Amino acid sequence: MRGRLVTLEWPGDxxxxxxxxxxxxxxxxxxxxxxxxxxxxxxxxxxxxxGRVSHMVIRTHNGxxxxxxxxxxxxxxxxxxxxxxxxxxxxxxxxxxxxxxxxLVDYLFHQLNAHRVQVTTAAxxxxxxxxxxxxxxxxxxxxxxxxxxxxxxxxxxxxxxxRDEHYASLKPSETNRVLAVGLEDFVPEEDKAQAREILxxxxxxxxxxxxAAFLQEAGPRPLRDAAEDGRGAA
Numbered sequence: 319m320r321g322r323l324v325t326l327e328w329p330g331d332x333x334x335x336x337x338x339x340x341x342x343x344x345x346x347x348x349x350x351x352x353x354x355x356x357x358x359x360x361x362x363x364x365x366x367x368x369g370r371v372s373h374m375v376i377r378t379h380n381g382x383x384x385x386x387x388x389x390x391x392x393x394x395x396x397x398x399x400x401x402x403x404x405x406x407x408x409x410x411x412x413x414x415x416x417x418x419x420x421x422l423v424d425y426l427f428h429q430l431n432a433h434r435v436q437v438t439t440a441a442x443x444x445x446x447x448x449x450x451x452x453x454x455x456x457x458x459x460x461x462x463x464x465x466x467x468x469x470x471x472x473x474x475x476x477x478x479x480x481r482d483e484h485y486a487s488l489k490p491s492e493t494n495r496v497l498a499v500g501l502e503d504f505v506p507e508e509d510k511a512q513a514r515e516i517l518x519x520x521x522x523x524x525x526x527x528x529x530a531a532f533l534q535e536a537g538p539r540p541l542r543d544a545a546e547d548g549r550g551a552a
Contacts, residue, residue: 319374319425321417326374326387326425329366333375335359337386340405347385347403349467376404376418384409387422396433398426416449427484428503434480440465441473454487455479 319326329337338359340347357365365371376385387402400422404415419437426432437455439446442465455477464474479487521527 319421320379321421323378323412323417324384324414324421325377325379326418326421327377329363329373329375329386333383334363334366336383336405337373337375338362340386340403345405346407347405374418374422376402376414378414384414385418387418389422389426392436393434396431397436398430398432398434399436399438400426401437411445423479423484427481432481434478435484437477438464439475439477440467441475442467447475450475450477453479454483456483 338357338361339345341357341362342348362373366373371388371390373386373388375383376387377383384406385402385404387400389398389400391397392399400419402415402419402422404410423435426435436458437450438461439450441447441460456479457475458478459476461474461476463471465472
């Protein structure tokens with residue numbers, strides 16, 4: 319998945335250690351997110367291969383590996399929770415992380431048929447809060463004392479966006495610019511239309527299909543057979 323600033327790629331064998339390092343307890347990215355797990359490279363890889371979580375690597379267009387985004391199922395079918403981290407503080411506030419999350423959210427709605435996507439942010443992270451206020455995400459709740467930093471507990475904010483809200487957000491406006499990205503379709507609409515035309519032409523010309531065979535076998539029987547059935551019933 320390619321955006322204006324970054325590309326999202328599935329992790330390779332040499333990416334697991336980097337992801338574990340970015341998300342380790344006490345790392346800059348983990349501190350600001352207020353959420354982390356004590357996992358090594360093997361644990362991160364195992365979690366991905368089991369399907370518990372799915373990470374993608376964020377790369378700049380010159381190929382530099384700079385961070386990760388992730389998603390996992392939550393709640394009912396069609397619900398996802400997403401997160402992300404840019405590993406190096408020097409690369410923060412350049413738009414890389416924001417675009418990576420936007421690409422991931424669009425992927426979930428456009429390719430995985432998501433109905434709802436959720437993001438949880440630490441209440442002390444002014445940068446991410448400022449970013450979220452520029453999107454169509456809605457504040458859905460406050461998790462009290464969810465994060466611990468600098469000797470005290472802090473709240474976390476739960477943000478959510480529904481499918482119709484996401485697609486409405488793809489129409490740029492003065493108050494909504496962050497989510498106006500939209501991934502290109504994997505299969506162009508022209509190719510989809512041509513596929514339907516080819517199939518329709520084939521069916522019109524040959525009539526060969528399982529439906530045709532079913533109708534032929536299950537269609538109305540001759541009146542003689544129906545009459546015989548009537549005599550048997552009497």
